[in-house]
Amino acid sequence: MKKVEVSLENRSYDILIDENLILKFPVYLEGLLNRKFLAIVTDTNVENLHLSRLLTTLKNAGIETKVLSIKAGESSKSWETLQATVDWMLDNKIERNDLVVAFGGGVVGDLVGFAAAIMRRGIQFIQCPTSLLAQVDSSVGGKTGINTSHGKNLVGAFYQPSLVISDISTLKTLEERDFLAGYGEVAKYGLLGDYEFYCWLEENAENIRNRDIHALIKAVAHSCEMKSAIVIADEKEQGERALLNLGHTFCHALEAATGYSERMLHGEGVAIGSVLAFDLSAKMGLTSQEDPTRIKKHFEDMGMMNSINNISGTLPNADKLVELMFQDKKVVDGKLNLILAKGIGKAFIARDVDPNLIKDVINNSLAI
Numbered sequence: 001m002k003k004v005e006v007s008l009e010n011r012s013y014d015i016l017i018d019e020n021l022i023l024k025f026p027v028y029l030e031g032l033l034n035r036k037f038l039a040i041v042t043d044t045n046v047e048n049l050h051l052s053r054l055l056t057t058l059k060n061a062g063i064e065t066k067v068l069s070i071k072a073g074e075s076s077k078s079w080e081t082l083q084a085t086v087d088w089m090l091d092n093k094i095e096r097n098d099l100v101v102a103f104g105g106g107v108v109g110d111l112v113g114f115a116a117a118i119m120r121r122g123i124q125f126i127q128c129p130t131s132l133l134a135q136v137d138s139s140v141g142g143k144t145g146i147n148t149s150h151g152k153n154l155v156g157a158f159y160q161p162s163l164v165i166s167d168i169s170t171l172k173t174l175e176e177r178d179f180l181a182g183y184g185e186v187a188k189y190g191l192l193g194d195y196e197f198y199c200w201l202e203e204n205a206e207n208i209r210n211r212d213i214h215a216l217i218k219a220v221a222h223s224c225e226m227k228s229a230i231v232i233a234d235e236k237e238q239g240e241r242a243l244l245n246l247g248h249t250f251c252h253a254l255e256a257a258t259g260y261s262e263r264m265l266h267g268e269g270v271a272i273g274s275v276l277a278f279d280l281s282a283k284m285g286l287t288s289q290e291d292p293t294r295i296k297k298h299f300e301d302m303g304m305m306n307s308i309n310n311i312s313g314t315l316p317n318a319d320k321l322v323e324l325m326f327q328d329k330k331v332v333d334g335k336l337n338l339i340l341a342k343g344i345g346k347a348f349i350a351r352d353v354d355p356n357l358i359k360d361v362i363n364n365s366l367a368i
């Protein structure tokens, strides 16, 4: 089993990564449970596919459970579902010292983490992420929250879990598109800060696509190590944590342009956005022209989108997309700060980037 430590003083926790962890769940609860009781929140898909194994394991260990299953999908990151979740916890008399498990993808993790943060002013929670995106990204680092009519993730809290249990075996049942979208974030780690890891991903593209357990354990563990190191250095995103947003300002504009719909999933937008960030870096002479070409090829090998024109349906033009980029919450004093790179694995925060150069790379991507 791989163990990654997130050292944040009294908010420190471990991330456990291996196959079949659900079947050994009670072992890892030692020292965390004040009574033999667990509240579990999941979504309807994960409930159907994986919940019974978890419940059986807990029952055999004499641990009583209460389960809430929310509707699968992004629409559950809402005020309504947050209220329903907190009310459910209160109805079921979840106490200040009880533990709640977020058992699902990033939606369940973000929602339950936020509910735990405000429930009785904070109860402990465990992330048990079941999607690749959640295992490498959303379950680590303590960002929790919901969406509102004003935008995504605008209401929430920094609230760290007490433990993360990443059972790699659960990834076998993910839809191909969700799996590959999660991979967009995995590749991002190599691209932003670890050239060797990126080369390993290229060499293991086929194994990863085939969901080879050992390749996935390494990919998830290494991603978590990188995210953990960045979060330890900058928990509240005052500086370096912004590097994790490689490709994201482009992605957020494309998500807005496609109405946060099935036309483009978040991780797909991260892959396209990362290519654009390298295109722009090459255009500015920061990195070689071969880098964006190489990255496009890798995403193609993985069977993923790698340019804007892979997105189905019509899209706004480059002017409008740049305008959308300027609505990103990372814009400060009207200046667009972007994550660019001086080579694969060497991302940095570029301040006040010229919008005309951005338009050029978007136009090229639209034309490919």
Ligand SMILES: NC(=O)c1ccc[n+]([C@@H]2O[C@H](COP(=O)([O-])OP(=O)(O)OC[C@H]3O[C@@H](n4cnc5c(N)ncnc54)[C@H](O)[C@@H]3O)[C@@H](O)[C@H]2O)c1
Pocket (backbone or CB within 6 Å): 043, 044, 045, 046, 049, 072, 073, 074, 077, 104, 105, 106, 107, 108, 110, 130, 131, 132, 133, 134, 137, 138, 139, 140, 141, 142, 143, 144, 153, 170, 171, 172, 173, 174, 175, 178, 266
């Ligand atoms: N908190 C953070 O730091 C952070 C970082 C990145 C993303 N996020 C958030 O994460 C969310 C996206 O996460 P996601 O992609 O996991 O979305 P998700 O939770 O909606 O999961 C995607 C789909 O996969 C299904 N699913 C989950 N596990 C499965 C499994 N093992 N087998 C089969 N189906 C399974 C879900 O039911 C859903 O239909 C977004 O809301 C995003 O804002 C948060």
Ligand SMILES: [Zn+2]
Pocket (backbone or CB within 6 Å): 137, 185, 248, 266, 270
């Ligand atoms: Zn992301």
